[in-house]
Amino acid sequence: MARTRNLLAPLLVVVALLGAWQLTARWDVLADALGIEPFLVPSPSEIADSLWDDRALLAENAWVTLQEVLAGIAIALVVGAALAVALHLSTTLRRATYPLLVASQTVPVIAIAPILVVWFGFGIGPKLAIIALVCFFPVTVNTLDGLRAVDPAQVKMMRTLDAGRWQILRRVEAPSALPYFFSGAKIAAAVAVIGAVFGEWSGADEGLGHLILVSQGQLQTARVFAAVVVLSAIAIALVAAVMVAQRRFAGWSVEAAP
């Protein structure tokens, strides 16, 4: 019952927004008054039509983008976590490279994407590089915070129980940091699709980003929005998958604290 009620509120908000949008776009009096052209703002019903009519096209391109996103996130999680551990173990390394890590996030991805295409070719390479670049940062920063937030009393206790540096990392610090890692992974999952779109814009002949670009050129605005809806669905599914993984691998952090 509580679950249904939890879903009801967001559902109502979405329905209300869609209704308002539909009215504004399709009710001629209002649309004329606001000067809205149908090819500039499609109505929700037109987007729904496109989702159905172009389902084969959307699915085909979504599959391409999904593969890029999954591989990109995987790289970001591995690199991000490894980097966090390295920065945690070496204060010198942390001081030396932390500003660089922040700087890496100020790089306008759109600007460097064409260069990456030159470096990595026209295939999946540059897309993975871009997705990994926008995704590793939240993973690294959150995991590093988690590693540093360990209860010092627990570390002290481990030392008197014959734990070396590696065992403290593995048995105390890494598990403590796991919930933080998952928080970072949720952010990464949400922004990964944007990375994929940028990657495809810089050179691709398939994928949802590519489809958006082509459909814009053809003034197929409803299809552009349909592709965006699919992208959002991918991001939501990914975040949900991370939450499932967190429940599975860091259940103690999700359950009510004792």
Place this chain on the structure above:
Amino acid sequence: MRTTVEAVQLAETRFAHGELEVLAGIDLKVADCEVAAIVGPSGCGKSTLLDLIAGLIEPSSGRVEVTGSARERLRHATLMPQHDLLLPWLDALDNAAIAPRNRGLSRAESRAVARPLFDRFGLGGFEHSRPGELSGGMRQRVAFARTLLAGKSVLALDEPFASLDAITRAQLQEWLAEMLAEEARTVVIVSHDVEEALYLADRVIVLSARPARVVRELTSPAPRRLPRTPAVNSPEFAAARRAAMEALLEAADG
């Protein structure tokens, strides 16, 4: 000869946190298999003393030796911290078995080493429970099993029962007395509870307010005598408790 070496020996041990003088020259000897309790006003440096004995910190001056060695204290002593600090991502048995695991035993081997203690400690059947599913008294027993399984000859216990209710605390004191009768270890126990100190220890050492010095030593009239209730209600025990309280009050006044 082992008997000539004190299990724990502090000589003119001082400790300061920068400008803040915590310990002002402590002299203390604890014999092999003796139980010594440290009492003193809050914040007088009792926990610091245990950290020194356990080898987690170094004195500013003076000596701290455990079984005759100043450098290998971590190898010979283990600290049981004030809160159980059980790791929530491990089940009860894995928590208890963490020291053998740290020494390189496999998970199955360490669990096998720890299991007999679970039965002895009345924890049988709770091997797979997460710390959050255990009562305070059970968590403390798991923490004590973890301390014993470290296999050190000297145990430094930092207010082990402070977080428990009065009844559980009394039960665990009696239980600890039984355990130490079965398996003697050298114990230095910090307590804020004079009765607990007098009941568990052979000797009670009273520290002054910070910077701490030893102001008084009392011999317990009935260390770890079972059952506990008549032991702590005897006239000799009451007299010792009064003397200890007086010493503590004087110490607190400076």
